[in-house]
Amino acid sequence: MDTFYHGSQFVRDWLLAFTHGKLNVKFDAIFPALINGLKLVGRNEPERVVSNIVRELYSIKEETSKKKEWEKMQKLQDCCAKLYTKPCFLFRVVNTALRCDDRTKLNELGPYCYLVYNYIGRHTNQSMPFRHRLRQSVRVMDAQPMILYRGDAVCSKTLEEYKQAAGKKDKCFRWLPFVSTSLDRDIARNFGQNVLYNIEVQQYLSNDQFTYLNNNTYFENEKEILLKPGARFQVIKVEPDCQLKRQLVHIKIIPSFVSNLI
Known part of the structure:
Protein backbone atom coordinates (compact mmCIF):
# COMPACT_ATOMS: atom_id res chain seq x y z
CA MET A 1 0.00 0.00 0.00
CA ARG A 122 8.54 17.69 -20.28
CA HIS A 123 5.61 17.62 -22.72
CA THR A 124 3.31 19.07 -20.05
CA ASN A 125 2.67 22.70 -21.00
CA GLN A 126 3.72 24.50 -17.85
CA SER A 127 3.12 27.92 -19.37
CA MET A 128 -0.63 27.39 -19.73
CA PRO A 129 -2.60 29.15 -16.98
CA PHE A 130 -3.91 26.86 -14.24
CA ARG A 131 -7.59 27.75 -14.78
CA HIS A 132 -7.36 27.01 -18.50
CA ARG A 133 -5.72 23.65 -17.84
CA LEU A 134 -8.35 22.85 -15.24
CA ARG A 135 -11.16 23.63 -17.69
CA GLN A 136 -9.49 21.44 -20.29
CA SER A 137 -9.15 18.60 -17.82
CA VAL A 138 -12.85 18.76 -16.98
CA ARG A 139 -13.77 18.60 -20.69
CA VAL A 140 -11.69 15.49 -21.25
CA MET A 141 -12.74 13.60 -18.13
CA ASP A 142 -14.86 11.28 -20.27
CA ALA A 143 -12.27 10.86 -23.01
CA GLN A 144 -11.28 7.35 -24.01
CA PRO A 145 -8.44 6.14 -21.75
CA MET A 146 -5.22 4.69 -23.10
CA ILE A 147 -4.59 1.02 -22.31
CA LEU A 148 -1.03 -0.12 -21.65
CA TYR A 149 0.37 -3.55 -20.89
CA ARG A 150 3.23 -4.81 -18.76
CA GLY A 151 4.49 -8.33 -18.14
CA ASP A 152 6.01 -8.75 -14.69
CA ALA A 153 7.07 -11.13 -11.94
CA VAL A 154 5.12 -10.46 -8.74
CA CYS A 155 5.59 -12.26 -5.43
CA SER A 156 2.65 -14.10 -3.88
CA LYS A 157 2.37 -11.57 -1.02
CA THR A 158 1.97 -8.61 -3.38
CA LEU A 159 -0.44 -10.55 -5.57
CA GLU A 160 -2.59 -11.30 -2.54
CA GLU A 161 -2.53 -7.60 -1.60
CA TYR A 162 -3.76 -6.79 -5.09
CA LYS A 163 -6.65 -9.24 -4.71
CA GLN A 164 -7.62 -7.80 -1.33
CA ALA A 165 -7.50 -4.23 -2.66
CA ALA A 166 -9.38 -4.92 -5.91
CA GLY A 167 -12.27 -2.52 -6.43
CA LYS A 168 -11.49 -0.44 -3.33
CA LYS A 169 -10.89 3.19 -4.23
CA ASP A 170 -9.26 3.97 -0.89
CA LYS A 171 -6.50 1.43 -1.51
CA CYS A 172 -3.59 2.35 -3.74
CA PHE A 173 -0.11 1.20 -4.66
CA ARG A 174 2.94 2.98 -6.03
CA TRP A 175 5.71 1.96 -8.39
CA LEU A 176 9.00 3.38 -7.11
CA PRO A 177 11.15 2.76 -10.22
CA PHE A 178 10.69 3.78 -13.83
CA VAL A 179 8.14 1.41 -15.36
CA SER A 180 8.29 0.18 -18.94
CA THR A 181 4.97 -0.64 -20.58
CA SER A 182 3.81 -1.26 -24.13
CA LEU A 183 0.85 -0.32 -26.25
CA ASP A 184 1.03 -3.84 -27.68
CA ARG A 185 -0.30 -6.65 -25.49
CA ASP A 186 1.60 -9.32 -27.39
CA ILE A 187 4.90 -7.53 -26.82
CA ALA A 188 4.22 -7.20 -23.08
CA ARG A 189 3.50 -10.93 -22.88
CA ASN A 190 7.12 -11.61 -23.80
CA PHE A 191 8.27 -10.07 -20.54
CA GLY A 192 7.72 -11.07 -16.92
CA GLN A 193 6.57 -14.38 -15.53
CA ASN A 194 3.34 -14.65 -13.60
CA VAL A 195 1.49 -11.35 -14.12
CA LEU A 196 0.23 -9.28 -17.02
CA TYR A 197 -0.89 -5.78 -16.08
CA ASN A 198 -3.68 -4.12 -18.05
CA ILE A 199 -3.08 -0.46 -17.27
CA GLU A 200 -5.70 2.23 -17.80
CA VAL A 201 -4.35 5.76 -18.15
CA GLN A 202 -6.39 8.94 -18.53
CA GLN A 203 -4.23 10.56 -21.18
CA TYR A 204 -4.77 14.23 -20.32
CA LEU A 205 -5.02 14.05 -16.54
CA SER A 206 -1.98 11.79 -16.30
CA ASN A 207 0.14 13.20 -19.11
CA ASP A 208 2.84 14.31 -16.70
CA GLN A 209 3.39 10.68 -15.68
CA PHE A 210 4.23 8.99 -18.97
CA THR A 211 5.97 9.45 -22.29
CA TYR A 212 5.92 7.56 -25.57
CA LEU A 213 9.54 6.83 -26.38
CA ASN A 214 8.62 6.51 -30.05
CA ASN A 215 11.87 6.95 -32.03
CA ASN A 216 13.95 7.80 -28.95
CA THR A 217 14.76 4.17 -28.16
CA TYR A 218 16.96 1.29 -29.17
CA PHE A 219 13.84 -0.86 -29.72
CA GLU A 220 11.31 1.06 -31.82
CA ASN A 221 9.13 -2.01 -32.41
CA GLU A 222 8.32 -2.39 -28.70
CA LYS A 223 5.93 0.62 -28.70
CA GLU A 224 7.21 1.52 -25.27
CA ILE A 225 5.48 3.93 -22.92
CA LEU A 226 7.67 4.84 -19.95
CA LEU A 227 6.04 5.76 -16.63
CA LYS A 228 7.63 8.06 -14.07
CA PRO A 229 8.85 6.78 -10.72
CA GLY A 230 6.13 7.32 -8.17
CA ALA A 231 3.21 6.46 -10.45
CA ARG A 232 0.30 5.50 -8.21
CA PHE A 233 -2.47 3.08 -9.12
CA GLN A 234 -5.62 1.38 -7.94
CA VAL A 235 -6.40 -2.27 -8.61
CA ILE A 236 -9.67 -2.75 -10.47
CA LYS A 237 -9.70 -6.55 -10.54
CA VAL A 238 -7.46 -9.60 -10.60
CA GLU A 239 -8.36 -12.62 -12.67
CA PRO A 240 -6.57 -15.74 -13.90
CA ASP A 241 -5.79 -16.25 -17.56
CA CYS A 242 -5.62 -20.01 -18.11
CA GLN A 243 -4.29 -19.62 -21.63
CA LEU A 244 -1.40 -17.38 -20.59
CA LYS A 245 -1.00 -19.17 -17.25
CA ARG A 246 -0.75 -15.77 -15.59
CA GLN A 247 -2.79 -13.51 -13.40
CA LEU A 248 -4.30 -10.54 -15.21
CA VAL A 249 -4.09 -7.49 -12.97
CA HIS A 250 -6.32 -4.66 -14.17
CA ILE A 251 -5.17 -1.33 -12.74
CA LYS A 252 -5.88 2.37 -13.16
CA ILE A 253 -3.20 5.04 -12.87
CA ILE A 254 -4.21 7.75 -10.41
CA PRO A 255 -3.88 11.18 -12.06
CA SER A 256 -1.47 13.56 -10.38
CA PHE A 257 -1.49 16.33 -13.02
CA VAL A 258 -4.10 18.61 -11.45
CA SER A 259 -2.85 17.80 -7.95
CA ASN A 260 0.67 18.86 -8.86
CA LEU A 261 -0.54 22.22 -10.12
CA ILE A 262 -2.04 23.27 -6.81
Whole structure:
Protein backbone atom coordinates (compact mmCIF):
# COMPACT_ATOMS: atom_id res chain seq x y z
CA MET A 1 0.00 0.00 0.00
CA ASP A 2 1.06 3.60 -0.42
CA THR A 3 0.70 7.12 0.88
CA PHE A 4 -0.73 9.99 -1.15
CA TYR A 5 2.69 11.44 -1.99
CA HIS A 6 3.13 12.14 -5.71
CA GLY A 7 6.45 11.75 -7.47
CA SER A 8 9.84 10.30 -6.58
CA GLN A 9 11.33 11.10 -3.19
CA PHE A 10 14.68 9.77 -4.44
CA VAL A 11 14.78 12.35 -7.24
CA ARG A 12 13.40 15.10 -5.02
CA ASP A 13 16.00 14.55 -2.29
CA TRP A 14 18.85 14.46 -4.80
CA LEU A 15 17.63 17.72 -6.33
CA LEU A 16 17.38 19.45 -2.95
CA ALA A 17 20.87 18.32 -1.95
CA PHE A 18 22.52 19.03 -5.31
CA THR A 19 21.12 22.55 -5.61
CA HIS A 20 21.27 23.36 -1.88
CA GLY A 21 17.53 23.91 -1.92
CA LYS A 22 17.52 26.32 -4.88
CA LEU A 23 16.04 23.73 -7.32
CA ASN A 24 17.90 25.28 -10.26
CA VAL A 25 19.97 22.81 -12.30
CA LYS A 26 22.39 24.00 -14.97
CA PHE A 27 23.92 21.90 -17.74
CA ASP A 28 27.51 22.69 -16.75
CA ALA A 29 26.79 21.59 -13.17
CA ILE A 30 24.88 18.39 -13.81
CA PHE A 31 26.96 17.07 -16.72
CA PRO A 32 30.15 16.19 -14.78
CA ALA A 33 28.04 14.79 -11.92
CA LEU A 34 26.17 12.63 -14.44
CA ILE A 35 29.37 11.31 -16.06
CA ASN A 36 31.12 10.59 -12.77
CA GLY A 37 28.05 8.88 -11.33
CA LEU A 38 27.57 6.55 -14.30
CA LYS A 39 31.27 5.66 -14.30
CA LEU A 40 31.03 4.72 -10.64
CA VAL A 41 27.94 2.52 -10.95
CA GLY A 42 29.44 0.92 -14.06
CA ARG A 43 32.88 0.27 -12.61
CA ASN A 44 32.31 -3.51 -12.54
CA GLU A 45 30.80 -3.61 -16.04
CA PRO A 46 32.70 -4.21 -19.31
CA GLU A 47 34.77 -1.10 -20.00
CA ARG A 48 33.53 -0.79 -23.59
CA VAL A 49 29.90 -0.59 -22.42
CA VAL A 50 30.59 2.29 -20.03
CA SER A 51 32.83 4.00 -22.59
CA ASN A 52 30.04 3.90 -25.20
CA ILE A 53 27.60 5.51 -22.77
CA VAL A 54 30.08 8.24 -21.85
CA ARG A 55 30.88 8.82 -25.53
CA GLU A 56 27.20 9.33 -26.35
CA LEU A 57 26.82 11.85 -23.56
CA TYR A 58 29.93 13.79 -24.57
CA SER A 59 28.64 13.97 -28.14
CA ILE A 60 25.59 15.81 -26.76
CA LYS A 61 27.86 18.23 -24.93
CA GLU A 62 29.79 18.97 -28.11
CA GLU A 63 26.67 19.18 -30.26
CA THR A 64 25.00 21.70 -27.95
CA SER A 65 28.04 23.78 -26.99
CA LYS A 66 26.65 26.88 -28.68
CA LYS A 67 23.00 26.25 -27.86
CA LYS A 68 20.86 27.94 -25.22
CA GLU A 69 20.68 26.46 -21.74
CA TRP A 70 17.19 24.97 -22.16
CA GLU A 71 18.21 23.36 -25.46
CA LYS A 72 21.25 21.79 -23.83
CA MET A 73 19.15 20.36 -21.03
CA GLN A 74 16.53 18.98 -23.40
CA LYS A 75 19.14 17.25 -25.56
CA LEU A 76 20.75 15.77 -22.45
CA GLN A 77 17.36 14.53 -21.25
CA ASP A 78 16.70 13.00 -24.67
CA CYS A 79 20.01 11.15 -24.58
CA CYS A 80 19.50 9.84 -21.04
CA ALA A 81 16.00 8.61 -21.87
CA LYS A 82 17.29 6.72 -24.90
CA LEU A 83 20.12 5.23 -22.83
CA TYR A 84 17.48 3.83 -20.49
CA THR A 85 16.40 1.50 -23.31
CA LYS A 86 19.98 0.42 -24.07
CA PRO A 87 20.45 -3.33 -23.42
CA CYS A 88 23.04 -2.95 -20.68
CA PHE A 89 23.41 -2.55 -16.92
CA LEU A 90 21.99 0.97 -16.68
CA PHE A 91 18.22 0.43 -16.44
CA ARG A 92 18.77 -2.43 -13.98
CA VAL A 93 20.94 -0.51 -11.50
CA VAL A 94 18.69 2.55 -11.76
CA ASN A 95 15.51 0.64 -11.01
CA THR A 96 17.10 -1.43 -8.25
CA ALA A 97 18.22 1.77 -6.51
CA LEU A 98 14.79 3.38 -6.90
CA ARG A 99 12.87 0.25 -5.89
CA CYS A 100 14.97 -0.21 -2.76
CA ASP A 101 15.27 3.53 -2.11
CA ASP A 102 19.03 2.98 -1.89
CA ARG A 103 20.37 6.31 -0.67
CA THR A 104 23.96 5.10 -1.04
CA LYS A 105 23.38 5.52 -4.79
CA LEU A 106 21.87 9.00 -4.50
CA ASN A 107 24.93 10.93 -5.69
CA GLU A 108 25.82 8.38 -8.36
CA LEU A 109 22.38 7.93 -9.94
CA GLY A 110 20.57 11.09 -8.86
CA PRO A 111 21.65 13.16 -11.90
CA TYR A 112 20.63 10.46 -14.37
CA CYS A 113 17.28 9.78 -12.65
CA TYR A 114 16.55 13.51 -12.51
CA LEU A 115 17.15 13.94 -16.25
CA VAL A 116 14.98 10.99 -17.29
CA TYR A 117 12.29 12.00 -14.77
CA ASN A 118 12.08 15.46 -16.32
CA TYR A 119 12.14 14.06 -19.84
CA ILE A 120 8.92 12.19 -19.05
CA GLY A 121 7.13 15.26 -17.72
CA ARG A 122 8.54 17.69 -20.28
CA HIS A 123 5.61 17.62 -22.72
CA THR A 124 3.31 19.07 -20.05
CA ASN A 125 2.67 22.70 -21.00
CA GLN A 126 3.72 24.50 -17.85
CA SER A 127 3.12 27.92 -19.37
CA MET A 128 -0.63 27.39 -19.73
CA PRO A 129 -2.60 29.15 -16.98
CA PHE A 130 -3.91 26.86 -14.24
CA ARG A 131 -7.59 27.75 -14.78
CA HIS A 132 -7.36 27.01 -18.50
CA ARG A 133 -5.72 23.65 -17.84
CA LEU A 134 -8.35 22.85 -15.24
CA ARG A 135 -11.16 23.63 -17.69
CA GLN A 136 -9.49 21.44 -20.29
CA SER A 137 -9.15 18.60 -17.82
CA VAL A 138 -12.85 18.76 -16.98
CA ARG A 139 -13.77 18.60 -20.69
CA VAL A 140 -11.69 15.49 -21.25
CA MET A 141 -12.74 13.60 -18.13
CA ASP A 142 -14.86 11.28 -20.27
CA ALA A 143 -12.27 10.86 -23.01
CA GLN A 144 -11.28 7.35 -24.01
CA PRO A 145 -8.44 6.14 -21.75
CA MET A 146 -5.22 4.69 -23.10
CA ILE A 147 -4.59 1.02 -22.31
CA LEU A 148 -1.03 -0.12 -21.65
CA TYR A 149 0.37 -3.55 -20.89
CA ARG A 150 3.23 -4.81 -18.76
CA GLY A 151 4.49 -8.33 -18.14
CA ASP A 152 6.01 -8.75 -14.69
CA ALA A 153 7.07 -11.13 -11.94
CA VAL A 154 5.12 -10.46 -8.74
CA CYS A 155 5.59 -12.26 -5.43
CA SER A 156 2.65 -14.10 -3.88
CA LYS A 157 2.37 -11.57 -1.02
CA THR A 158 1.97 -8.61 -3.38
CA LEU A 159 -0.44 -10.55 -5.57
CA GLU A 160 -2.59 -11.30 -2.54
CA GLU A 161 -2.53 -7.60 -1.60
CA TYR A 162 -3.76 -6.79 -5.09
CA LYS A 163 -6.65 -9.24 -4.71
CA GLN A 164 -7.62 -7.80 -1.33
CA ALA A 165 -7.50 -4.23 -2.66
CA ALA A 166 -9.38 -4.92 -5.91
CA GLY A 167 -12.27 -2.52 -6.43
CA LYS A 168 -11.49 -0.44 -3.33
CA LYS A 169 -10.89 3.19 -4.23
CA ASP A 170 -9.26 3.97 -0.89
CA LYS A 171 -6.50 1.43 -1.51
CA CYS A 172 -3.59 2.35 -3.74
CA PHE A 173 -0.11 1.20 -4.66
CA ARG A 174 2.94 2.98 -6.03
CA TRP A 175 5.71 1.96 -8.39
CA LEU A 176 9.00 3.38 -7.11
CA PRO A 177 11.15 2.76 -10.22
CA PHE A 178 10.69 3.78 -13.83
CA VAL A 179 8.14 1.41 -15.36
CA SER A 180 8.29 0.18 -18.94
CA THR A 181 4.97 -0.64 -20.58
CA SER A 182 3.81 -1.26 -24.13
CA LEU A 183 0.85 -0.32 -26.25
CA ASP A 184 1.03 -3.84 -27.68
CA ARG A 185 -0.30 -6.65 -25.49
CA ASP A 186 1.60 -9.32 -27.39
CA ILE A 187 4.90 -7.53 -26.82
CA ALA A 188 4.22 -7.20 -23.08
CA ARG A 189 3.50 -10.93 -22.88
CA ASN A 190 7.12 -11.61 -23.80
CA PHE A 191 8.27 -10.07 -20.54
CA GLY A 192 7.72 -11.07 -16.92
CA GLN A 193 6.57 -14.38 -15.53
CA ASN A 194 3.34 -14.65 -13.60
CA VAL A 195 1.49 -11.35 -14.12
CA LEU A 196 0.23 -9.28 -17.02
CA TYR A 197 -0.89 -5.78 -16.08
CA ASN A 198 -3.68 -4.12 -18.05
CA ILE A 199 -3.08 -0.46 -17.27
CA GLU A 200 -5.70 2.23 -17.80
CA VAL A 201 -4.35 5.76 -18.15
CA GLN A 202 -6.39 8.94 -18.53
CA GLN A 203 -4.23 10.56 -21.18
CA TYR A 204 -4.77 14.23 -20.32
CA LEU A 205 -5.02 14.05 -16.54
CA SER A 206 -1.98 11.79 -16.30
CA ASN A 207 0.14 13.20 -19.11
CA ASP A 208 2.84 14.31 -16.70
CA GLN A 209 3.39 10.68 -15.68
CA PHE A 210 4.23 8.99 -18.97
CA THR A 211 5.97 9.45 -22.29
CA TYR A 212 5.92 7.56 -25.57
CA LEU A 213 9.54 6.83 -26.38
CA ASN A 214 8.62 6.51 -30.05
CA ASN A 215 11.87 6.95 -32.03
CA ASN A 216 13.95 7.80 -28.95
CA THR A 217 14.76 4.17 -28.16
CA TYR A 218 16.96 1.29 -29.17
CA PHE A 219 13.84 -0.86 -29.72
CA GLU A 220 11.31 1.06 -31.82
CA ASN A 221 9.13 -2.01 -32.41
CA GLU A 222 8.32 -2.39 -28.70
CA LYS A 223 5.93 0.62 -28.70
CA GLU A 224 7.21 1.52 -25.27
CA ILE A 225 5.48 3.93 -22.92
CA LEU A 226 7.67 4.84 -19.95
CA LEU A 227 6.04 5.76 -16.63
CA LYS A 228 7.63 8.06 -14.07
CA PRO A 229 8.85 6.78 -10.72
CA GLY A 230 6.13 7.32 -8.17
CA ALA A 231 3.21 6.46 -10.45
CA ARG A 232 0.30 5.50 -8.21
CA PHE A 233 -2.47 3.08 -9.12
CA GLN A 234 -5.62 1.38 -7.94
CA VAL A 235 -6.40 -2.27 -8.61
CA ILE A 236 -9.67 -2.75 -10.47
CA LYS A 237 -9.70 -6.55 -10.54
CA VAL A 238 -7.46 -9.60 -10.60
CA GLU A 239 -8.36 -12.62 -12.67
CA PRO A 240 -6.57 -15.74 -13.90
CA ASP A 241 -5.79 -16.25 -17.56
CA CYS A 242 -5.62 -20.01 -18.11
CA GLN A 243 -4.29 -19.62 -21.63
CA LEU A 244 -1.40 -17.38 -20.59
CA LYS A 245 -1.00 -19.17 -17.25
CA ARG A 246 -0.75 -15.77 -15.59
CA GLN A 247 -2.79 -13.51 -13.40
CA LEU A 248 -4.30 -10.54 -15.21
CA VAL A 249 -4.09 -7.49 -12.97
CA HIS A 250 -6.32 -4.66 -14.17
CA ILE A 251 -5.17 -1.33 -12.74
CA LYS A 252 -5.88 2.37 -13.16
CA ILE A 253 -3.20 5.04 -12.87
CA ILE A 254 -4.21 7.75 -10.41
CA PRO A 255 -3.88 11.18 -12.06
CA SER A 256 -1.47 13.56 -10.38
CA PHE A 257 -1.49 16.33 -13.02
CA VAL A 258 -4.10 18.61 -11.45
CA SER A 259 -2.85 17.80 -7.95
CA ASN A 260 0.67 18.86 -8.86
CA LEU A 261 -0.54 22.22 -10.12
CA ILE A 262 -2.04 23.27 -6.81
